[in-house]
Amino acid sequence: MAAAATLLSVRAAPALRLRGKGTCRLLSCYASSSPPPPSSGEGFSGKVGFLGLGIMGAPMASNLIKAGCDVTVWNRTKSKCDPLLSLGAKYESSPSNVASSCDVTFAMLADPESAIEVACGANGAAEGMAPGKGYVDVSTVDTATSKLIGKHITSTGASFLEAPVSGSKKPAEDGLLIFLTAGDESLYNRVAPLLDVMGKSRFFLGDVGNGAAMKLVVNMVMGSMMVSFSEGLLLSEKVGLDPNTLVEVISQGAISAPMFSLKGPSMVKAAYPTAFPLKHQQKDLRLALALAESVSQSIPTVAAANELYKVAKSLGLADKDFSAVIEALKAKEHNSQP
Ligand SMILES: NC(=O)C1=CN([C@@H]2O[C@H](COP(=O)(O)OP(=O)(O)OC[C@H]3O[C@@H](n4cnc5c(N)ncnc54)[C@H](OP(=O)(O)O)[C@@H]3O)[C@@H](O)[C@H]2O)C=CC1
Numbered sequence: 001m002a003a004a005a006t007l008l009s010v011r012a013a014p015a016l017r018l019r020g021k022g023t024c025r026l027l028s029c030y031a032s033s034s035p036p037p038p039s040s041g042e043g044f045s046g047k048v049g050f051l052g053l054g055i056m057g058a059p060m061a062s063n064l065i066k067a068g069c070d071v072t073v074w075n076r077t078k079s080k081c082d083p084l085l086s087l088g089a090k091y092e093s094s095p096s097n098v099a100s101s102c103d104v105t106f107a108m109l110a111d112p113e114s115a116i117e118v119a120c121g122a123n124g125a126a127e128g129m130a131p132g133k134g135y136v137d138v139s140t141v142d143t144a145t146s147k148l149i150g151k152h153i154t155s156t157g158a159s160f161l162e163a164p165v166s167g168s169k170k171p172a173e174d175g176l177l178i179f180l181t182a183g184d185e186s187l188y189n190r191v192a193p194l195l196d197v198m199g200k201s202r203f204f205l206g207d208v209g210n211g212a213a214m215k216l217v218v219n220m221v222m223g224s225m226m227v228s229f230s231e232g233l234l235l236s237e238k239v240g241l242d243p244n245t246l247v248e249v250i251s252q253g254a255i256s257a258p259m260f261s262l263k264g265p266s267m268v269k270a271a272y273p274t275a276f277p278l279k280h281q282q283k284d285l286r287l288a289l290a291l292a293e294s295v296s297q298s299i300p301t302v303a304a305a306n307e308l309y310k311v312a313k314s315l316g317l318a319d320k321d322f323s324a325v326i327e328a329l330k331a332k333e334h335n336s337q338p
């Protein structure tokens, strides 16, 4: 019954496109187009913090700035702030300073450890939080991590929303991400115009943990698909077929996926320009396996795929694109030859 209720509460909101319509468009949207949600208090004045400016965080923050938002950034490696400062962002020297100077703060961190450190550690965002403020964690983490961060943030009187994203580097640059949100619904409504600047759709999934779980399920499917695709490319070549033709054939049929068409041609050339780092895909498989374990669900295909990503990491491919997992299959074949 609870599961059914959760499913029924899922909804996708149509994207509200704001870019390219003048620099004040976003702020005026708060003022005139979006009625304040129930019990949303004062609403946000438009001061937005962004913590974590990696492959995903930098273009997401950049789109907020280009939409006219007043953005303050922080990144562990300070030099990664420079391109955002050139676009007009402000800088603060710690997550707590960003949080205390902003109305809503987004965080896009590598993994559960960094997400916890930045939110809950010394000089972390929670130290700068207060009633009326909001924290939106868009990192991919497990449900327990998200709940822990949510507890720290809400203990200050602030609101918490988890909002991991589907979509990679290019959708982040193009403002076409898919947000999988859960937590404080008032905060969700308040930040909706910001999500719509960075993304093409958003789902509100109920309680904290549901967004993280949805993201892990999506990424475990993706990680297994990539392994299966890699096996197909290698087998086609071995039996004398052109793997480029396989990519073309797949693109026209029922198993067509943008991922195959996008990554296939470079995989055939053994080139793996990083959009989604392999180390993050392996992290997501590890977290998905733990999620499945928590409900005694068997996911043997994912377990096998995870082993290959671990081999790929051991080959030094952690920072390459996750499509480099094909190299783990090549290495296995090489090692098994007499
Ligand atoms: N790339 C992709 O296609 C997608 C990624 N994701 C998820 O989004 C998140 C970010 O991914 P992505 O941008 O690709 O990753 P990157 O590796 O490019 O960026 C990671 C960010 O986390 C910061 N970081 C890492 N460790 C720490 C720490 N201990 N303390 C403070 N900051 C830290 C990095 O700082 P520094 O610069 O100092 O290293 C950097 O800002 C991950 O959870 C990933 O799984 C989700 C959807 C798509």
Ligand SMILES: O=CCCC(=O)O
Pocket: 140, 165, 166, 167, 168, 219, 276
């Ligand atoms: O977490 C990364 C997801 C990448 C994608 O959705 O293309």
